Amino acid sequence: MFSQYFGHYLLNRGLITREQLADALEYQKTVHVKFGVIAVDEGFMTTAQVEEVHEKQRQMDKRFGEIAVELGYLTESQVEALISHQKQSHLYLAQALVDREYMTIDEFGAALNEYKKENSLSDEQFEAIRNGNIDALVQQLLVSDEEKAAKYGRYLSLFAKNMIRFIDDQVYLEVSEDNNITPSNWLIKQDIIGAAPLFTGISTDDQTLLYIASIYAEEELTQVDAFAKDAVSEFLNLHNGIYLVNMSNWGTELNMNPQQIIENASISGELFTVNVVTAKGTFQLVLSDDTTNIKIESAAGTQTV
Amino acid sequence: MKQNLKVLICDDSILIRKKLRSVLEKCKIEEIIEAENGVIAVELAKEHNPDLIFMDIVMPDKDGIEALKDIKAFNSETKVVMASSAGTSDHLKEALANGAFDFIQKPISLESVTLLIEKVLKEESANV
Numbered sequence: 001m002f003s004q005y006f007g008h009y010l011l012n013r014g015l016i017t018r019e020q021l022a023d024a025l026e027y028q029k030t031v032h033v034k035f036g037v038i039a040v041d042e043g044f045m046t047t048a049q050v051e052e053v054h055e056k057q058r059q060m061d062k063r064f065g066e067i068a069v070e071l072g073y074l075t076e077s078q079v080e081a082l083i084s085h086q087k088q089s090h091l092y093l094a095q096a097l098v099d100r101e102y103m104t105i106d107e108f109g110a111a112l113n114e115y116k117k118e119n120s121l122s123d124e125q126f127e128a129i130r131n132g133n134i135d136a137l138v139q140q141l142l143v144s145d146e147e148k149a150a151k152y153g154r155y156l157s158l159f160a161k162n163m164i165r166f167i168d169d170q171v172y173l174e175v176s177e178d179n180n181i182t183p184s185n186w187l188i189k190q191d192i193i194g195a196a197p198l199f200t201g202i203s204t205d206d207q208t209l210l211y212i213a214s215i216y217a218e219e220e221l222t223q224v225d226a227f228a229k230d231a232v233s234e235f236l237n238l239h240n241g242i243y244l245v246n247m248s249n250w251g252t253e254l255n256m257n258p259q260q261i262i263e264n265a266s267i268s269g270e271l272f273t274v275n276v277v278t279a280k281g282t283f284q285l286v287l288s289d290d291t292t293n294i295k296i297e298s299a300a301g302t303q304t305v
Numbered sequence: 306m307k308q309n310l311k312v313l314i315c316d317d318s319i320l321i322r323k324k325l326r327s328v329l330e331k332c333k334i335e336e337i338i339e340a341e342n343g344v345i346a347v348e349l350a351k352e353h354n355p356d357l358i359f360m361d362i363v364m365p366d367k368d369g370i371e372a373l374k375d376i377k378a379f380n381s382e383t384k385v386v387m388a389s390s391a392g393t394s395d396h397l398k399e400a401l402a403n404g405a406f407d408f409i410q411k412p413i414s415l416e417s418v419t420l421l422i423e424k425v426l427k428e429e430s431a432n433v
Contacts, residue, residue: 166412217320227319234318237363238411241390245410248393256391258317258365 208281315346343367
């Protein structure tokens with residue numbers, strides 16, 4: 001998942017284009033991460049040393065690690081560490097970007113350091129994020145707003161985990177500044193009620209709805225019919241149910257109302273909106289703890305939640 | 306030992322009804338009835354007298370706990386299994402206090418349903 005975040009960071013900084021990112025993310029699935037890329041990424045070797053090892057590899061039939069140890073650039077334990085790090089997802093992105101010649105290893109390394117610095121990440125935090133720790137990643141997403149982190153952090157973290165578990169392991173979340181949701185094709189909403197009430201909704205277009213529905217229902221759906229809408233609605237219900245169980249374990253008993261599906265709905269109020277970018281389109285996760293002041297307008301009329 | 310259980314699935318989700326039906330069919334259950342809310346479930350339970358009911362909790366019109374109470378009121382022998390994603394301690398306590406046979410947490414797995422069917426069959430044969 002980190003590769004999605006870091007990929008979008010590179011995109012937002014203008015270091016790569018949207019097309020290059022999409023291509024690299026697709027290409028990374030088939031990529032074999034080379035030792036040299038990891039060694040530079042870990043800070044064990046310089047690019048010049050990697051080049052030197054590559055040069056020697058051309059002359060002799062030996063593994064990268066063996067040569068690097070012989071040259072005194074790596075210790076045996078560093079080689080072992082590199083082998084275990086070979087599966088980290090962001091490295092696949094690094095290798096994909098390098099293979100496709102969108103960036104050099106040096107540029108990738110520099111951007112990674114810049115990301116760390118800009119986000120004021122400690123080594124431990126960065127390690128946690130890099131290793132796919134969702135809680136750390138969501139915490140980072142909400143770092144600029146303590147109030148929102150306190151209100152929505154747990155919910156969002158669980159949502160990210162459930163998206164990965166049930167829908168799309170390459171999902172990317174970004175906080176939207178938008179306080180109004182303009183009409184999308186579908187709003188699927190569910191109210192959590194009790195001591196800590198929460199409005200929850202998924203606002204989506206047809207294409208993204210079909211993508212989520214198809215994966216969750218485990219069959220290819222091509223029509224936005226009652227079954228497809230039900231599948232997305234059931235995903236929200238499942239996630240909210242798990243949230244209720246977690247909250248119950250933390251001592252807060254909550255309940256929830258049945259889900260509702262509203263066509264062409266716009267929502268206003270004190271909203272916290274997160275853009276959820278999937279492989280086949282973006283939907284918005286809409287949350288609000290100010291549940292009494294939410295207005296939903298649709299073709300069927302205005303309703304106050 | 307009784308082999309053919311009559312099972313009623315009550316869930317407002319079309320997807321869940323479909324998935325649960327497919328799991329039950331894999332468990333060789335032949336007679337399966339479906340209801341989309343608590344009101345219909347109570348009517349169908351009266352009409353068909355099922356051996357086992359899978360009951361969702363959060364549903365429109367009549368929720369699963371209310372339906373459980375109504376069903377138990379006219380036939381205390383019916384085994385009602387609550388199947389919900391919201392397996393909070395409050396829900397569990399309320400369901401068991403009102404005579405639920407068991408509780409399964411969604412997402413529903415073939416394994417959990419198989420174990421449950423075995424448990425029901427064992428009890429049925431013990432009662433014969």
